[in-house]
Amino acid sequence: MKIIMLGAPGAGKGTQAKMIAAKYNIPHISTGDIFRANIKNGTELGKKAKTYMDAGQLVPDSLTVDLLMDRISKEDCAGGYVLDGFPRTIPQAECLEEALKSRNEAVDYAINVEVPDSNIVKRMGGRRACVTCGATYHIVHIPPKTEGICDKCGSELILRDDDKPETVEKRLKVYHDQTKPLIDFYSEKGVLKEVDGTQDMKAVFEDIVKILGA
Ligand code: ADP
Ligand code: ADP
Ligand code: ZN
Numbered sequence: 001m002k003i004i005m006l007g008a009p010g011a012g013k014g015t016q017a018k019m020i021a022a023k024y025n026i027p028h029i030s031t032g033d034i035f036r037a038n039i040k041n042g043t044e045l046g047k048k049a050k051t052y053m054d055a056g057q058l059v060p061d062s063l064t065v066d067l068l069m070d071r072i073s074k075e076d077c078a079g080g081y082v083l084d085g086f087p088r089t090i091p092q093a094e095c096l097e098e099a100l101k102s103r104n105e106a107v108d109y110a111i112n113v114e115v116p117d118s119n120i121v122k123r124m125g126g127r128r129a130c131v132t133c134g135a136t137y138h139i140v141h142i143p144p145k146t147e148g149i150c151d152k153c154g155s156e157l158i159l160r161d162d163d164k165p166e167t168v169e170k171r172l173k174v175y176h177d178q179t180k181p182l183i184d185f186y187s188e189k190g191v192l193k194e195v196d197g198t199q200d201m202k203a204v205f206e207d208i209v210k211i212l213g214a
Helices: 013-024 031-040 044-054 061-072 090-101 117-126 165-179 181-188 201-212
Strands: 002-006 028-030 081-084 109-114 127-130 136-138 192-196
Touching: 002 013, 002 181, 013 028, 013 081, 013 109, 013 201, 028 031, 028 061, 031 044, 031 061, 044 061, 061 081, 061 090, 090 181, 109 181, 109 201, 117 127, 117 165, 165 181, 181 192, 192 201
Parallel strands: 002 081, 002 109, 028 081, 109 192
Antiparallel strands: 127 136
């Protein structure tokens, strides 16, 4: 099963993608997580990506596409995967189509997690991410058991630099300009599914399971 998560920054793509990955036993692949791991490890790619990420812009396709293609050609992806944060532009989606077509494959589901912009800024201000394992929480909606500490690994939770309100506004604009056209792209392919992302996390997941099958 090859699944793509669509939706604005903060819509809950990562939260749902992790639950999908666990239930259907497929890898969760987040380009944002891959870039953040590179930044943490001080790689060349990380240095290049950081300037764009901090500015609320997309990392250029030239740095993103090969990275993703490499990742989905790994053995653990043979039975499918859930992509979170890729594709984010029409050229990225076209590259993915081409790569899959050459193997007689295609995306099975593009799940659009719909949340209005007015909810997004509030959500992002409350997002906290684990510095070690990447788990995400929300200080009001999905709090950790102990404030500021990751339930899964005990590390510190932080507010991401790019989740500050002024950067979130920029990312939302980038989303509307460059990523939202993917909704029509996948609708035309007949694989688009919409879910109401304003519901609580469990209700959103139940709707997704109805789409994917138990
Ligand atoms: P969010 O989950 O809040 O939408 P991500 O973790 O997916 O954020 O991405 C963080 C940042 O990483 C993006 O704002 C962008 O700069 C960069 N990024 C991640 N995926 C891509 C991609 N497919 N193409 C270009 N830039 C990307
Ligand atoms: P994305 O990957 O789309 O950027 P995340 O999954 O990181 O979004 O979620 C953004 C923030 O909203 C996080 O703080 C997360 O804990 C919280 N969140 C996720 N799903 C919900 C939900 N259904 N209701 C309320 N908050 C949510
Ligand atoms: Zn952790």
